[in-house]
Amino acid sequence: MKTRILGNSGLTVSAVGLGCMGMSDFYGKSNDVASLTLLEKALELGVNFWDTADMYGTGHNEMLISQVLRHHRDEVVIATKFGNMRRLDGAWMGINGTPEYVKAACDMSLKRLGVDSIDLYYQHRVDPNVPIEDTVGAMADLVTAGKVRFLGLSEAPPQTIRRAHAVHPIAALQTEYSLWTRDPEGELLATCRELNIAFVAYSPLGRGFLTGQVSQPDELDASDFRRHNPRWRDENLKQNLELVDKIAEIAASKGCTPAQLALAWVMAQGEDIIPIPGTRREKYLRENIAALDVTLTADELAFINDTIPVGAAAGTRY
Numbered sequence: 001m002k003t004r005i006l007g008n009s010g011l012t013v014s015a016v017g018l019g020c021m022g023m024s025d026f027y028g029k030s031n032d033v034a035s036l037t038l039l040e041k042a043l044e045l046g047v048n049f050w051d052t053a054d055m056y057g058t059g060h061n062e063m064l065i066s067q068v069l070r071h072h073r074d075e076v077v078i079a080t081k082f083g084n085m086r087r088l089d090g091a092w093m094g095i096n097g098t099p100e101y102v103k104a105a106c107d108m109s110l111k112r113l114g115v116d117s118i119d120l121y122y123q124h125r126v127d128p129n130v131p132i133e134d135t136v137g138a139m140a141d142l143v144t145a146g147k148v149r150f151l152g153l154s155e156a157p158p159q160t161i162r163r164a165h166a167v168h169p170i171a172a173l174q175t176e177y178s179l180w181t182r183d184p185e186g187e188l189l190a191t192c193r194e195l196n197i198a199f200v201a202y203s204p205l206g207r208g209f210l211t212g213q214v215s216q217p218d219e220l221d222a223s224d225f226r227r228h229n230p231r232w233r234d235e236n237l238k239q240n241l242e243l244v245d246k247i248a249e250i251a252a253s254k255g256c257t258p259a260q261l262a263l264a265w266v267m268a269q270g271e272d273i274i275p276i277p278g279t280r281r282e283k284y285l286r287e288n289i290a291a292l293d294v295t296l297t298a299d300e301l302a303f304i305n306d307t308i309p310v311g312a313a314a315g316t317r318y
Contacts, residue, residue, distance in 0.1 A: 001046025002292050004274050006077070007198030009150040009171035011119065013077050015267065016288055017049035018042050019202060019278030023064060024057025025090075027208075028221025030280060032064060039068045041282050043075055045289055051174075051202070051276045053081035053124055054109050058088050062112035070114055079120035079172075079200075080109050081154060083127065097127030099138035106142050122152035122174055132156075132164045140168035152200070158191040165195050177201035177273070179210060179262050179304070180231075180243060180313035193272060204266045204275035206231075206313075211259040211284075212244050229318070236315035246307050256294045259284070263291035268301060 002015040021027075023035040042050075052061045062080060069076060082105035085093035096105075102123075109118060121142065123135055142148040150171035153164060164170050173192050177184050177199070184199065192199050205211055207226055216237075218227075226232050231240055244258065251261040259277075266275045277288050296304070 001048075001289070004271060005198070006049075006120070006150070006274070007171045007192075007272065008169050008196040009120070009198075011077055011150070011171075013049035013274060014047045015274065015292055016047060016263065017051055017200070017274055017276035018047050018285075019276040020050055020052045020061055020065060021056045022278045022280055024061035026056075026224070027226070027278075027280075028224040035064060035280060036067055038280060038282060038285060039065065042285060043068070043072055045285065047285070047289065048075055049077045049079070049274065049276065051079045051200070053084070053122075054105060054112070055081075055084045055086050055124065058086050058090060059108075059112050062109055066112060066114040073115060077119045078113065078115065079122060079152065079174075080113065080118055081122040081124035081152075082106065082109065083124040095125050095127045097123060097130040097132075097135035099134055099141075102135060102138035103142065106147055110147060117146060118148045120150050120152050120172060121148040122154045122172070123156075124154050126153070126156050126160055132160050133167050136164045136167040136170075143168065158187045161191055161195070161197070165197070170195070170197050172198040172200050174200040174202055174276075176203045176317060177266060177269075177275075178204045178206045179247065179265055179308050180206045180240065181317060182310045185310065189270070193270075197272075199270070199273045201266050201273055201275040205259055205262050205277050209240065210244060210247055210262040211257070212248050230315035231313060231317070233315070239314040243308055243312055250300075250304060250307065254294060254296075254300075256291070257287060259287055260291040260294050263288060264294035264296055265301070265304060267291070268296045 003012045004015045006013050023030050139151050152172040154174040175184050247258045251258045279285050
């Protein structure tokens with residue numbers, strides 16, 4: 001397994017991580033037995049950087065992962081998040097970045113994960129009603145207490161990152177990034193690089209759209225949130241499918257799958273970028289890992305950029 005360094009933390013992680021959200025939530029029905037088998041296989045294949053959050057399945061995802069961590073704790077770099085609050089029935093309750101909540105949420109995650117310390121603890125979304133200095137100050141207290149090793153932010157803008165980093169080093173920023181979501185390019189990535197903050201790219205396959213495996217919302221499970229995602233609807237869908245066709249053509253010329261091309265493109269944007277594609281199937285896990293063997297030349301990257309430029313995707317992310 002090829003590896004990358006997680007920013008200023010110095011942690012060595014697999015160059016492709018594993019997003020675990022879909023094993024519990026948002027993408028339709030899942031199977032715990034199959035998910036546990038996949039997690040074990042991921043470790044066997046060297047994928048040691050796992051991403052979860054307390055809101056995924058309202059705690060279910062962390063508890064699922066705990067069943068593997070109890071036997072393989074030292075083999076996994078586990079990242080989880082707090083801040084997006086949901087009721088047990090899944091209803092949205094808002095964002096909470098208060099110091100009291102930060103510490104309570106961490107204790108609950110530690111219990112669900114069954115670990116003494118969380119390797120990377122993210123604020124899932126910035127709370128607009130709480131100064132970032134207060135939130136990160138509480139997160140820093142968790143580091144001092146030995147409950148958390150390194151801190152991260154998710155979907156935070158450049159100035160917020162700078163303010164947070166001034167309180168305590170931020171090791172990683174997690175934000176959506178793919179061939180059809182290129183918002184981070186520019187100031188956000190530049191800020192991370194200036195401060196030696198790793199960039200963790202979630203949904204690097206466009207929530208599965210860029211794989212070409214699903215072309216219509218009706219093909220998705222009835223409870224899959226993508227059925228109502230703007231990019232999967234009506235005229236947006238038609239335009240975005242044309243992008244997938246272009247990706248498939250380029251991938252064919254490289255002798256790889258569209259998913260592998262999309263992942264290789266993300267990783268080619270910098271050694272500091274670590275994609276965390278999610279999957280529930282060993283076939284796609286292996287396919288994602290094999291993307292590490294796809295090398296894109298400068299000319300190929302320029303061609304891809306010309307073919308699928310910034311802003312090419314139709315519709316908003318949410």
